[in-house]
Amino acid sequence: MDSTEAIQELKKLISDVKPCAVTEFLGWIRSNIDDMYEEAVDKSRQNCDIMLDTIRDEIRERLPINATFPTERILTPVAGPNSDCDPTTTVHVDAFLFDDNVIDGLCDDGKMSRNYCRQCGSKEISPLTFITHSASVRQIKYMFQYLLPNLHGKAVLDVGSRTGAVLYGAYLFSDASKIVGVELDKSFCDLQKKIVEKYEFKDRIKIVHQNIMNYLQYLNRFDVIILNNVFEFFMEMKAQKQVWQSLYQNINKPGTMLITIPSVKESLQNLQTNINLSKWLKEVDMCEVCKKTNMLMYGQEDPDDKDLASIHLYEVLPRT
Template identity: 45%
Template sequence: MADIETVKRQFEAVLHNVSDDVRSQFLSWIKNKINSGEWGDVTREKSNEDVMLESIQSDLRSELPVNAVSHTENIHFPQTGPNADCDPSTTVHVDAFLYDEDAIDDLCEDQEVQMNCCCGSQEVQPLTFITHSASAAQVKYIFNYALPDLSGKTVLDVGSRTGAVLYGAYLYSKAKHIVGVEIDSTFTSLQTAAVAKYNMADRIQVIHDDILNQGPLIASSDVVILNNVFEFFVPKDLQEKLWIYLFATLRNNTILVTVPSLEESLQQLKTGINLEQCVESIDLTAPLQQGRLELLDSADADDSDLTRIHLYRVLASHSPCQ
């Protein structure tokens, strides 16, 4: 009977001698076999990082309502663009970092979500779920697969909210300096408390401020995260001002991580920004294949969380990129 090292070599030889597409299908088949229990209990043990992230999630769930909207912030529902169909009476805010799909199903069964629906009959009008935070899967995908090595780099999260991106950068990357800028005082306090409790202050800094006051920080950042950053929080004219300011301040070669794409974020705004001259899109085909395999339950699982993440490299700054 072959020993473990022989089996490893044979397995690697199989992967080496097939196309990328076949390799992806083969690995997905293996994962499905493992998840089904057909090969016995071979469940992968959680990493220390995963355990810590889950502990932070649990702490934050106890501090926030289900919708994770603080009493100190104002939500602006878009009047134009892809999210203009979000009706306040049937739109439910559920924080994706705090509640995954299974947890949302449990909330619906327990009628926790319904209590946060403004009005209107749920039997007549379907609910629309929206989140303003990155999910745990998105955070892991960004820092484990999508981004390059961040050793010695500065990561900036614009509108850091519950701090999901900050904790992810700390746990799953070697970034030297991780900064969250958040204008809402409630969320700033929550992040600061979490950073202190989990001894992350050596690399994480939380700043309570308007991003418009943080030009030097933007210009010195190697990676800037923009996750559903402005659309639901400020009116259209201020969104335009913020985007123009960002692109006038970012330095060349900075990597932008955005949800949704820059094209979608800017399509309804009058910014004068020419994206073709400002940025180049970074191909995520290979990271996406690996992320699907490692982070999703099966090859057929919904991967929209991952495919909504876009990466760009800044080509031109300190100009309107026109």
């Protein structure tokens, strides 16, 4: 039976329990549900999950905790929702490499902290701001297992592929025939190529060391283009404006799907571009898909963790 049928069966079972025993029965469920959920998650893990975890472990060994290279130039946004990121209290934590369990372990070992002291020596502490430039494992699986249609014979492009997380996810969790990562930083390109070579992903993954502005002529060859927090922390606002205008001009094949974090509207709101968003893209309503995926991944439709809801899916409209 599927999850909907199982829920109905559970409700029926509860209704059949003697009234004097219902509280005891539900109390047992409450006490044991977390362990039962974790056991179910472990049983559902496939070889693809295990391989992705192995890749994560290996990349963590190759990178510092902030998952950056000295060759990278990271900027603090001067406008928009992330403009309040104080460089002294903002920590760059790669969501692909470091999930909450790993971060908790690092904090326990004294290698990382979630808080900072606002007045040295006092107990007046505040939480650090965590920023990620990569999709988490849950986000990656959501994209390729639930959000997107069957990608058999399709081409996927990840702009600013960094560690290659999205590329490995596309390889393991979809049938996409061509998966390309365009990355400006050579150190990250070299890292991705080593992983692709070692795990024999070369048949479908290609790494391109290039500025996306020099790759515009190829954009219409792709069926899915992914833009995950790719410009805001790496470009001045003038450069962001130019790159978005170039994407608008060059991503014009009707039906092309864009996945973005954050939304395109949020990315454009402080750039004063001439982009007519309503004539370029149609956002796909994925609320029900998100709820269903949250039930499968978290055991509830609307968890505190909003990782999946932060992902936006668009379809390119015909130009008139």
